[in-house]
Every structure is written in structure tokens, then in C-alpha cells.
Amino acid sequence: MIDTGKAFCVANKQFVNGIRDLAQYSSRDAVVETSLTKFSESLQEMINFHTILFDQTQRSIKAQLQTFVKEDLRKFKDAKKQFEKVSEEKENALVKNAQVQRNKQHEVEEATNILTATRKCFRHIALDYVLQINVLQSKRRSEILKSMLSFMYAHLAFFHQGYDLFSELGPYMKDLGAQLDRLVVDAAKEKRDMEQKHSTIQQKDFSTDDTKLEYNVDAANGIVMEGYLFKRASNAFKTWNRRKPDHIRRWFSIQNNQLVYQKKFKDNPTVVVEDLRLCTVKHCEDVERRFCFEVVSPTKSCMLQADSEKLRQAWIKAVQTSIATAYREKGDEAEKLDKKSSPSTGSLESGNESKEKLLKGESALQRVQCIPGNASCCDCGLPDPRWASINLGITLCIECSGIHRSLGVHFSKVRSLTLDSWEPELLKLMCELGNDVMNRVYEAKIEKMGVKKPQPGQRQEKEAYIKAKYVERKFVDKDSASSLPPEEGKKALCHGREEKGLITSKPGLEDQVGTSGKSLGVDPFVKSNDSGIQQCADEAREGLSSVVSANSLYEPEGERRDSSVFLEFKHLHPGLQLYRASYEKKLPDMAEALAHGADVNWANPDENRSTPLIQAVLGGSLVTCEFLLQNGANVNQKDAKGQGPLHHATVLGHTGQVCLFLKRGANQHASDEEGNDPLSIAVEAANADIVTLLRLARMNEEMRESEGLYGQPGDETYQDIFRDFSQMASNNPEKLNRFQQDSQKF
Incomplete structure (x- = not known):
């Protein structure tokens, strides 16, 4: 028993x-x-x-x-x-x-x-x-x-x-x-x-194919899109295996900036394209089969066939979006440091200096976690967070980051502090904000309401809390927002400026630029477009070697508006608050204005319909511009004189901002009411760096259009030049001042 x-x-x-x-x-x-x-x-x-x-x-x-x-x-x-x-x-x-x-x-x-x-x-x-x-x-x-x-x-x-x-x-x-x-x-x-x-x-008519396959570039598992595709043989015969279709039908997926496929789910993935930033995708109508498209890389091409036209369009759009996303958010992970210096590169790589890499991995993690409050998750308090919301400037644990991704990129843009590459201006933005700053805005009323923050591991409580915090903004102290209607607030602000004599008519482009370009004599940068992209690259490196441009992170030395005018109105309308804080480079106030519902593209009718992004340009802060762009600012929105942010940055000689706007898709062909585009302004001002950046971007755009390489960032030389300017504007802004010094000499 x-x-x-x-x-x-x-x-x-x-x-x-x-x-x-x-x-x-x-x-x-x-x-x-x-x-x-x-x-x-x-x-x-x-x-x-x-x-x-x-x-x-x-x-x-x-x-x-x-x-x-x-x-x-x-x-x-x-x-x-x-x-x-x-x-x-x-x-x-x-x-x-x-x-x-x-x-x-x-x-x-x-x-x-x-x-x-x-x-x-x-x-x-x-x-x-x-x-x-x-x-x-x-x-x-x-x-x-x-x-x-x-x-x-x-x-x-x-x-x-x-x-x-x-x-x-x-x-x-x-x-x-x-x-x-x-x-x-x-x-x-x-x-x-x-x-x-x-x-x-059962009663539905299946005579037409209504299959729909969605893609998601922010998927938590990193897989943008996946599904079965037919693959043409890559041998010399370029044939489709008709007898054994299972030999050519593969499970394809777009993940980790790569295009891969598997014969069976248990097999290890075979990489077709190692880096989507170096390839393009196009329709194939000149082949015998239907629904075909081709992914072309510098070393090979891959012919693929979908099951329907809708699926083909979905795959092409997914590849194009992945290419654009990879270019915009992920830097080179294998940038070479042993490039030889030439006479035209001069002081750029002279002495003990070498080309700096994009900040990523542990360096980004260490710098961001040093900010007050960033050593623990902003929403649940879990220590050692490894993820961040780049438009909010906060750090997150992996579980909270997944919830933030589900909110959508218009609320939160999630990026890894250890796996992703970080552009220098974006890293500086993270260091300007932080968990303590943002929680003072988004959790201002949490104690009054008696709400407790969720603890690590409480998934459902976290989802409800994060949605209430960032989407519904229940804990924002809305009483601190303006009690003035928008029109009255703008009139009051304008009246205060008139009393101090601060509102004057803005000078035209000729007055803003001055005669420095003419006094310099011959424009050394007017060259034929047929000289090629390498010639512009040489000019860029020559410009960087002599360090020609204005300091994009420092305030301009010209006349500044009296900030005391703004201090008379402590409770402004959120749009005015964002407008004011953008000029004064006060990121916490900008974040507070956005939390109160400010329109990031609000235009001030009393100041030539100037936008917060234009005010950030006038204020001279690269980080402020980056913050507005990450939160949905329109890089091409113009003021009443037809001048957009790129125009203003060019007029003021802010090289770092020009570089940033070009990377964010600014239209350099746009002209103001006087018919001047940014390139003509930079040529007249004889600003070598900005002329080179604009010409390089224009030539890269023309090359991609002529070769049909839509959605691709450009060749390696183009990316290197823009990376050099971004690094110097963020990490060594004191070197970008020769243009002002030379103007003073003339």
C-alpha cells in the first residue's frame, strides 16, 4: 500500500x-x-x-x-x-x-x-x-x-x-x-x-482575387512583410521550373533591412539582398509571366512573381517603404575609417582626427541613460531601459516599447538604444529632453487624480495607462494652457511687440544676403551639371577641410528679438507657446505645447504666416528643428513670402539645418515670391558649403530619376558627404564659422 x-x-x-x-x-x-x-x-x-x-x-x-x-x-x-x-x-x-x-x-x-x-x-x-x-x-x-x-x-x-x-x-x-x-x-x-x-x-463570388496583404515597417518582430512568391532561377538560363513549381515557390520576408527567403520553415533563411538601401524595385512587364517584379542590387537582380496584381503592388510598395525607412532611420553599420585623405580633404582628416561613426549601440545607451530619470522606464519604472521614443525623448523597457509601437508613429516613434544607429542630431535631441522632463508634462495631474503608475509585468494595466497618458492625455495639466482664444492671444502678443518696437518689415532676400556675394567677385562654384557627382564631392570635402559655413547650433550674432516680450504672456495659446518656444530653443516648453494640443504646423498670421519650424531656424537651433520634424512638422511649409525652412536656413547660412532639411526631403526647387530658390540664394551669398550640399542633393536626385532608382538614398559618396556635415554640425559646431569670418574680412 x-x-x-x-x-x-x-x-x-x-x-x-x-x-x-x-x-x-x-x-x-x-x-x-x-x-x-x-x-x-x-x-x-x-x-x-x-x-x-x-x-x-x-x-x-x-x-x-x-x-x-x-x-x-x-x-x-x-x-x-x-x-x-x-x-x-x-x-x-x-x-x-x-x-x-x-x-x-x-x-x-x-x-x-x-x-x-x-x-x-x-x-x-x-x-x-x-x-x-x-x-x-x-x-x-x-x-x-x-x-x-x-x-x-x-x-x-x-x-x-x-x-x-x-x-x-x-x-x-x-x-x-x-x-x-x-x-x-x-x-x-x-x-x-x-x-x-x-x-x-460560401455565398461569396471568388471569381476575382481580392487578396490583400498589408505591410508594417514598425512591426514588433521586425518583419515588414512576408508571404509566398515564385522565384526565377538565378543561373545563366533564367528559367522557371515548370515541372516542379514547389522548387521555385519560396516563403519571402522583409526583415532587418534585408530580403530573405526559406524553402521550408525549418530551414535557415537565405539572404537575397543584404542591404535594401543599395537596391531598387521595379515592375516587369516584358516577361512572359504576369505579376512579376524585380529587385535589383549592385551585384545581382532577383525576378519574383506574386499570385495577383494586388499582391505585386503590395510587395513593391513594401520594398520601397523599407528602402526609405532604412535610409531615414538607420545609418551605416559598417562605415569604413581607413579612407585615404586627399589634398582637397585637408584638415578634415588631418592629424589624429579620423572620420566619426554614427553614434549607436552602447555609446548611445550610455549617453541617453545619463539624463535624469532615463535610467528607468518612463512609464513603468523598470530599470535599465534599452528602447526609446525619439519624438517624445524618453526611454522605455521592451514591453512598454511594444505598447508604444501599437499607438502608431503619429504618437510615438520607437527605436532601440543598442540595435539601431543614431544620427547625431537625434541623439542630442534625446539628451535635451528625458523622462523627468516629459513626465512633468504628461503626468502633471497624476497625483491629484490618485492614479498609480503600472508596475513591471502588468501588461493590461500598462496598455491602459500609456493610452491614457499619450493618446488621451488625461494627466496633462490643461489648466496651465491659455485661457485666451487664439486670435486674442496673437493680438496681445503682437501688441506687446509693437510697444517694444520689435515688429518691423522683414528685409528682402537681397537685403538679408547683402552684397557679400558680389564683393567676393567671381562665383567659384558655378560649374556645369555635367561635371559629375564626384566633382561636387570634392568641393564638399574642400569646403569641409576649410570649414566653411555658419554655426548651426549657436545663435546668430545678428539682432535678436527681445525674449521679455514673451514673458509678459505666461499663459499663451498652445500654438503661440510652441511658436515662441521654438525660437527660444526651449524644448520642454515645446513638448508642453504639443501636449496641450498645439498644431506643429501652426502659422502665425501676424508674422507673415511663419511656422514654429521657421522660428526654430531663426533661433539657430538644429536640435529644435529635429524635434519639430520628429513630431510631424512639414519641412516644405512656406510663409507669406513663399519662403520655407530651407530658404531661411540658406539665407542665414545655417549649414547644419540645410543638411537636416535636405535629408528630411525638403524641396530645393521651390521658389519664393521673388523667384529665388535656395541654390540661387546660396550662390549669391557665396556660401560654399550650402551650395555644395544643394548641388549634391540635386545631382543625386537627377541621377536617381534617370536610372529609375526611386526610393533610394543615393550613392555612397553622397551619403558620406551629408554624414560628414551632420557629424560636424552636431559634434564640432565651433568649426562651422569660416563663412562668417570671411564675410567680416571682406
């Missing part, structure tokens, strides 16, 4: 382990997971009680009765053997005594003596045997009853423990039963709905 009970406990443990595994597999169903976990814990307690019962049985019955059998019963058996032996000897002595003849006196005496001694020994052994019988009978009664009483007490304790355990579990089981009744009703309703949908689908 004990051995069988122990085997039962072992089997029961395996059963409980199976329930626990089932609970883990049901992690997405809170009711099932909670119930199975609680039941497995209760059953484990019962197993423990069973184990205690069998241990007590081992001690109370087996140990005690084995002692009784092995010791007391053995003594009785030994006494019995001696008694039987002496009894036999006495019988032999009696027989021998009876057989002795009378005339043999000597034998008679010997037989009599043996019989007497045997009888004496028999009596002694018989008394000892009777004693052992009496002792055994007496002890048998006490030992058996004692063992059974202990055994029954063990059962009593076992059932009391089980009763107490299930008495506590009873209310929960009762509530679960009520939930099950509701679940049964819901399941029946869902079944009816599914049957109705099934019937509807």
Missing part, C-alpha cells in the same frame, strides 16, 4: 506539472491561466499532504510492526524450537526407559537418570515457552492497536488538511463556475456568428 501510494504521488506530480505547462501556454487568456495556476497550487498541496500521510504510515505501521515481527516473534520462535527439541528428547528418554530389562540393573539406573534430567529440562523449557507465548499475546494486542491508532490519526490529519484547503478554494470555484456559464453562452454566440460568416463566405 505504501509503495503504491508513493507511485500515485509521483504520477500526480506529473499531472500537476502538465497543468502548469498548460497554464503557461494559456498566458494570453487571463481566466484560464489564473484558474489553472490556482488549481495546480492546490493539487500540489494535496500531493504534499499525501506524502505526509504515507510517511506517517511508514512510521506508524511498517516500522512498529516490523519491529514486533522481527524481534518479539523471533524470540517466540526460538523458544518454540527449544521446547519442541526438549519434548522430543523427553519422548526418547521415556521410550528408552520403558525398554530396559529388569535383570540389567546398570542400564536401568542409567535410563532412570536420563529420564529424570530430561524431565527437569523439559519443565524449565516449557515454562520459558509459556512465558514467551504470554508476552507475545500481550504485546500483540498493544502494538497492533497502537499502530492502527497512529495510522487513523494520520488519516484524520490528512482529511482535515484537505477540507481546510478546499474550504478556502470553494468560493473561487463557485465564482469560476458562474464565469464558465457566461463563457458557454459567449462560445455559443461566437459559434453562431462564425457559422453565419461561414455561410456568407
